[in-house]
Amino acid sequence: MAIDTQARDKALASHSQDELRGLHHLMLLNRRFEEKVGEMYTRAKVGGFLHLNIGEEATFVGAIKALQPGDYLFSTYREHGHAISHGVDPRRVMAELFGRVDGTSRGRGGSMHLFDGEKRFMGGYAIVAGSIALAVGTALASVYRETNEVTMSFFGDGATNNGTFHESLNLAKVWKLPLVFLCVNNQYGMGSAVERVSAVTEMYRKAAAYDIPAERVDGMDVIAVLDASRAAAARAREEKTPYFIEAVTYRYRGHSMADPGTYRSKEEVEEWRRRDAIEGFRHRLLEAGMATEQDFEADEADVARVVLEAVDFADASPEPDPAVELRKDVYVGDVPVSWR
Amino acid sequence: MGQMTYREALNQALREELLRDETVMLMGEDIGLFDGSFKVTQGLYKEFGERRVRDTPISEDTIVGAAVGAALAGLRPVVEIMTINFSLLATDQVVNHAAKIRYMFGGHATVPMVVRMPGGGGHQLGAQHSQSLEVWYATIPGLIVVAPATPADAKGMLKASIRDDNPVIFIENEGLYNTKGEVPEGEYLTPLGRADVKRAGSDVSIVAHSRMVLLALEAAGVLAKEGIEAEVVDLRSLRPLDVETIRASVEKTSHAVVVEEGWGSYGITAETAATIYETAFDFLDAPLVRIAGVEVPMPYNHNMEQACIPTVEQIVAGAKKTLRKAAA
Structure with missing residues (x-):
């Protein structure tokens, strides 16, 4: 994507210093949080599959910061940062990754199934494209109740090849729902490059089939994502119409911790790392006089504290006791789970 | 007591619950303007309008998914899938989402919804319209699966299903819609989980x-x-x-x-x-x-x-x- 630096500077200048500093802090928090989670995984504190979103911070922070309190967010299995950015307590996220009772899902969900209904973080889901249909449902409920809420649905490039994606776009348009489809195009569905599996490689063009307004943004530019998402959410809210944003980004790490990364070159990864969202943003903030190196150091110290607190909290939280927890909450009310 | 068909009993249950509870809404293929392919929803679109009785595209997976999402947001959606055969297109939403969400999110979410659909054969509809697949759903923890046989149970159990806070798979049978039976007058609920x-x-x-x-x-x-x-x-x-x-x-x-x-x-x-x-x-x-x-x-x-x-x-x-x- 060609970058118009003048336009970029103008976009940056339209935001308050507080907001810009907040974006930096949140991206950095998510970066350091994920790095710590990776470390905890190698120390066997975190089990199962682990999908880190290092590299994608500008995309999800920019998009989620466009939402207002009360707005619904649905996510995928690469969702730790999505949850944190939507207001979920990092300590409870870490506790969930550790499988502890103080986790967002009482240790039953793990990395792929965080949830916080109070924050309207409506969950991480492990079936590609599955949660897009759920997002149609909350958006429908908002229209049904004549509230002013918007739903945002995160999904990857891979999900756009799934039938549920197409059914959901169609239904959202037919029913005129306030729903922002947010495609995180990190260019690989597991090990499959977009051009190997998708007939159309610019994902936003798929929205045209359903007459949904759509645009593609630089997913490494937090301001570009935020501005596009804010405009999309405003339109969705006011006009009761779905909107589609494709943010082109890159995950530095493998699909999961088990990914050897043989499907892409080291040079390609290096090239994207040179465009790092946080580094690039810092550079722009310095140039614009919106922050100093000391500010960044202060942010580093603060997020280090938050991450450490999260680890301590998770470590201190008890393991769920199967005798108490195993059969709870399969149903609401007095339904026998099983007589076995 | 009055005599009515299984179809009429279901229709009464839906109507009474729509009248009773503003959060109850119906979704399905041709359930509205067309009055339902088996006429279970006859007259409801006319009476309640398209906000409460919603026609959908032929998108089983997303209809059920949308119901799960709406239920997460506090509505009580009742989905009609035209026949249980077509519900296979929605098994991901039923099995991986509706049935799992409460437990896998630590009991912090509820999914109060109903998926109604007829199964059964006997009408020369061939291999793709005649299956009895209720056991597929009955194996899944997190779902309640019911299959009433009489008009009285059909009405009482559908009302109980709509009021239940769990996802309920409500199995009807094409061969039952025209059968008649006594149905009690007035308001009643038939408990789920009892033979x-x-x-x-x-x-x-x-x-x-x-x-x-x-x-x-x-x-x-x-x-x-x-x-x-x-x-x-x-x-x-x-x-x-x-x-x-x-x-x-x-x-x-x-x-x-x-x-x-x-x-x-x-x-x-x-x-x-x-x-x-x-x-x-x-x-x-x-x-x-x-x-x-x-x-x-x-x-x-x-x-x-x-x-x-x-x-x-x-x-x-x-x-x-x-x-x-x-x-x-």
């Missing part, structure tokens, strides 16, 4: 659900003329299964015939048979008899199709077999 002894008897227990209950009752009438008193246990609820009612009946009769319209292998009868052997083995005087659909894709030809579906004669013969009385 019902539809006819008391002392000699043999016939355990069935949905339309097979009507065949079991007919078979019991035939057997009575020969001096055999059959007890008909209508499961009504497949998950949770009312183990105690099944056990108590077999304890009394010491003989059992288990029946289902669908395929028996790994089926509802496999579960009821295992339940009887595990809980009432000591009371059995003979091996039980299992009667189920012939295990082929349903053929179109009338005679071939009828040969697939359990009959009254088979149930009568099954009862005599377990009682070790020569079949007539």
